Amino acid sequence: MKKVCIVGASGKLGQYMVQHALDRGYEVVGVCRAQSVEKLDAFQDRITIVPGMTNDRDVIRKAVAGCEGVLTVLVPWGVDGYATGTAQAVLDFVEPEARLIFSCGWHISKDGKDDYSWKLKTFVKVFGGLARLFRYADLDDQVEACDRIFASDTRWTVVRGSDLEEGESQGLPVWSRHVGDPVLASNRTRRIDFALFMVEALENDALIHEAPAIVGCQTPSAQAHASAV
Numbered sequence: 001m002k003k004v005c006i007v008g009a010s011g012k013l014g015q016y017m018v019q020h021a022l023d024r025g026y027e028v029v030g031v032c033r034a035q036s037v038e039k040l041d042a043f044q045d046r047i048t049i050v051p052g053m054t055n056d057r058d059v060i061r062k063a064v065a066g067c068e069g070v071l072t073v074l075v076p077w078g079v080d081g082y083a084t085g086t087a088q089a090v091l092d093f094v095e096p097e098a099r100l101i102f103s104c105g106w107h108i109s110k111d112g113k114d115d116y117s118w119k120l121k122t123f124v125k126v127f128g129g130l131a132r133l134f135r136y137a138d139l140d141d142q143v144e145a146c147d148r149i150f151a152s153d154t155r156w157t158v159v160r161g162s163d164l165e166e167g168e169s170q171g172l173p174v175w176s177r178h179v180g181d182p183v184l185a186s187n188r189t190r191r192i193d194f195a196l197f198m199v200e201a202l203e204n205d206a207l208i209h210e211a212p213a214i215v216g217c218q219t220p221s222a223q224a225h226a227s228a229v
């Protein structure tokens, strides 16, 4: 793989992905909002930046042209279908054989077989309700975005992040098909390692059409159940 596009490159997860992608020798195209371009100043001589909203179809069409991999940060901001518009634009304009990796949280379920804690269920209900009420975010938008990805015949992977924290890399997170698996119980991943998992997934065909739920490899639950993974 030579050239990859990172949609949402200026965010925290996006910047880590830019670094991992450059470390692997990929040519990188980054999409970010015009007001956020300066957040990528540290990379400005090493990447191509396409400024614009990530749900702007013309922006995505231009950015993903010729890319063999596309890493997309799915965010449910606002109540106008931002995540869905972003995902649909990526699905519509990527090269036919491109490898697509999307980010989301554990609350997304591919097959309805995830077993959620009362804490996560309450958070989704309360935060989701308040966020929508104040038109700040719409978690259902991220659900719709992922449903469209799951239904597509592209070469996708949807990486479902646990709660995140900053800090140095601890290595590649471990994953499970379903939330509720004891290996995930610690519910903690370094953001830099979430990005690492996404970038590594570009070259891991075993993850095609999977929605791995990830957790840090040095967390107690990952270490206790390492042999089960």
Ligand SMILES: NC(=O)c1ccc[n+]([C@@H]2O[C@H](COP(=O)([O-])OP(=O)(O)OC[C@H]3O[C@@H](n4cnc5c(N)ncnc54)[C@H](OP(=O)(O)O)[C@@H]3O)[C@@H](O)[C@H]2O)c1
Residues within 6 Å of the ligand: 008, 009, 010, 011, 012, 013, 014, 032, 033, 035, 036, 039, 073, 074, 075, 077, 078, 082, 103, 104, 105, 106, 160, 161, 162, 163, 164, 191
């Ligand atoms: N935060 C968590 O604890 C957590 C847990 C599990 C999974 N995740 C998943 O991880 C991914 C990254 O999440 P993150 O929290 O770490 O955030 P992040 O990397 O900081 O990314 C936030 C993204 O949202 C964009 N953004 C912010 N405000 C916006 C607005 N009003 N309109 C449009 N775009 C806006 C940012 O672009 P600018 O640079 O232009 O602001 C950036 O690309 C997401 O897919 C999320 O679902 C997060």
